[in-house]
Amino acid sequence: MQDFLELLRNVVPSLLQGAVITLQIAGVSLLLGGAIGLPLGIGRVYGPPWLQRVLGAYITLFQGTPLLIQLFLVYYGLPDLGLTLGRLTAAYITLGLNSGAYQAEYLRGALQSVSEGQMTAARAIGMSKAQAIRSIILPQALRLVLPAWSNEAIAMLKNTAVVFAIAILDMMGQAKALASDYFAPIPIYMIVAVFYIVLVGVAYLLLRQVERRVQIPGLTSEAE
């Protein structure tokens, strides 16, 4: 026990530094993913057939290949094409593009769960398609997508762990370095698991609060 407390004292400062990087990468990538996922999701549902197919291909590409390979291609592959990204930039872009594909799919599900009658009704009172999407469909869909989006946020916190592979000292990177410094991989990976679960727990509780805040009585996916 004494040994463990000593180890804990030694590793916590580095892991906290790593946690800041992990949160930073997860936050930026989620926002970037949202910025990509929103138009993609709308395009997938309401766009012309050719656009739906193109977006479908993008989504299949990012959902169908391992994140680590995407990261390697962006970080180590792009320099061959003359584009050398910084470590953090490469992480933001890869995780953002990847998350955008997932967020688009979640949004598609939410958009489709708003009944078609509402679009017909909106058009009947003289709204354009864009107006109907913006004022009638999206406000409901964005509320409906929140539970799925919370899952994406939580998955993102853990997905960031791949960035140790491009020498970023996130929580995972710090844990790997510490594990070899102290020759104690198992306790250190357990400690870093605790760090992740605390981050995920806090994120989960915050997102539940947001869900509650924006809830409208009667609007649930089940009710549709």
Add this chain to the structure above:
Amino acid sequence: MKKQVVAYLLLVVALLALSACTTVQPTGQSADAPAEGGLLAEIQAAGKLVVGTSADYAPYESIDADGNFVGFDMDLIRAVGEKLGVEVEIQDMPFDSLIASVQEGKIDAVIAAMQATAERDQQVDFTIPYRMTKDAFVGAGDSTLVIEKPEDAAGISIGAQTGTVQEGWIQTALVDTGLTAADQVFSYERADQAALDVANGRIQLLLMDAEPSIALADETGLKILLITELTAEGGKSIAIPDGASDLKAELDRIIQELLDDGTVQQIQEANGLP
């Protein structure tokens, strides 16, 4: 909501408790082998030094097309035998059974590019190192950096493989002394990934084990700027039975002689080692 928070806290506490249990207890047990005085006399009486190796590690030890043991270690042990005035008999066996064989007295010594780690040192005795580990500073193919001594790497972005001796050297000699900022040091999963980042200019230097660096630099078009033993610690030694102090004294003396008169250097070059 409250229940969830409580459940989470419980989970965290449980995980922490579990990780406390996994803290490894250092085992301070050393094998007490009986003193084996007189091994040197036995070897000299028999006129034969029986040496174990694992002939699968060129250029240190391997078997050529004619079935002869060749390589740096093989040449060296034959030179040692010559100085001892005995014949050298080489036995090939798996690397992980070498230590056990020398403990059981099946062989007199082991030469197999073996490093005298603390763990092995509890099982057997080691001679002084006959070859120090060397490290290489690697730069881009068109690098104009001049690295004449390890400290010339100060203040230059540098990478190494996670958990290696080289990474440790960077930390203690460059970062802890303030010569290089911590954010100029990058720790890679694999040395070849670090080499890619040197090639595309994200970092300027890579510090790694010298032997694989030559092939790596060759394949990836990088340039080896300096090969040095100043950054490395330890080296390769001959293992002998625990407590064989007379044999150790004699072998240490011979190795020192071979190092001093340039024989080791000559054998190294003949086998293409840096």
